[in-house]
Amino acid sequence: MTTQIFLASTLYGTATLAAALDSECFAPADRRILLVSNNAATPETAPALDEMPGFAHLRGRFDDVISWNETITPFHPGGWAPRLDDVPLWERHLRLAWNLGDDDIELAVESIQVNPALGVCQIFTGAPVTVYADGLMSYGPTRNKIDPLVGTRVDRLLHLDLVPGLEPLLLTEFGVEPEIVPTDAFAKVLTELEGTGDALPSVEAPAMLLGQYLSALDILTAEEEENLHVRMLKGAVAVGHTRVVFKPHPTAPARWSRMLEKEAEKLGAELTVLDTPVLAEVLYQRMRPALVVGCFSTALLTASALYGLPVARIGTDTLLNRLTPYENSNRVPVTIVDALLPELSAHEAVAEQRHGMDIESLNALVRAVGFAMQPKIYPSLRGEAESYLMNHLNPDTWRYFKRRRLTSLALPGGIPVQLAFIPRNATVRRVVRRARSLKRATLG
Secondary structure, three states, X not given: OEEEEEEEOOXXXXXXXXHHHHOOOOOOOOEEEEEEOOOOOOHHHOOOHHHOOOHHHHHOOOOEEEEHHHHHOOOOOOOOOOOHHHHHHHHHHHHHHOOOOOOEEEEEXXXXXXXXXXXXXXXXXXXXXXXXXXXXXXHXXXXXXXXXXXXXXXXXXXXXXXXXXXXXXXXXXXXXXXXEEOHHHHHXXXXXXXXXXXXXXOOOOOEEEEOOOHHHHOOOOHHHHHHHHHHHHHHHHHOOOOEEEEEOOOOOOOHHHHHHHHHHHHHOOEEEEOOOOOOHHHHHHHHOOOEEEEOOOHHHHHHHHOOOOOEEEOOHHHHHHXXXXXXXXXXXXXXXXXXXOOEOOOHHHHHHOOOOOOHHHHHXXXXXXXXXXXXXXXXXXXXXXHHHHHHHOOOOOHHHOOHHHHHHOOOOOOOOHHHOOHHHOHXXXXXXXXXXXXXXXXXO
């Protein structure tokens, strides 16, 4: 007997799995379990994916649905992993609790480098693993060094073709081959969800604003993110949209919508704030937005790649500066969106949907950024990174790198080793400040 266990934390990820199953990306199995994990900071106040509108349409692909949160209560899925000595005990417990018997287990997980996926893989020692990606992070490097006892069990990386031609870096250090989930199969699954959310308001061809709740990731403060949403609204109105729909993140605080409503009144815009937790792709089918605006949401790429909708980005320049540490796993998604999509304030580029880099240049950029993020995991990329920086580092591409990072890695664009002491030398800094003040006085 073979049992396949699919770990999922989002409806989007579950839709990806459904498309993969429909396309026979997985071998037949005697039993298929969907293991649901609610990774919200406070799971008790946020709906799990199996409680969201539309889940019933995906449920039929699985024989059983089990809650990981209930299995490990009172621990949080993102903060718990089995102790090494307890692994055999946990496997026996789960085999009994889930009626697995002596079945051969196959795993399909997302974000294998962190819990809960890592913990589940550690419990079922020896089980082959498929990693599936439900967003842009598959194009970036593995964020942490994975124990070879887990990494060497990964057979493949299933991912959506959100940026056709862009090659994923994730798990390539283990020789894992990427495999595309057919786009038409994913689009068909999303069509099944079109009728969900009957309580959704009827708005035709609005500008749609995508909230991400970046303050929860400590990337922005709550006030800064509120201001980002207001900038989205102002930018959409500035390019001629009077009907605007704001789709907040499911865990976003209610005050954001009130702030936007006040701003919409000032601008004379008709604002609709959604309070139903549905996929953005359902809204794309129901409302056919005239423009989709976001920071670096994966939904920006699905809007463009799957539905041919006009898109625009805003705030990526700020995030590229603010993401810390440099190896923050959001860096590659932000880089991709910044390099590809038109900026909201560039009205002509938005109107013409002029995209940025060609795919060859984007591949080279992502690999250079990936090496700078994780040089110890991807030492083989040093040569490519050096070549890219020597030939393509200019005012347009500098924002994707940090001089201090390049210096620490002895890469082109960094400060030469023999001069590295200068930024830290107090005397040199005083001389520079004095020279600048004299220059300003002379020009004045």
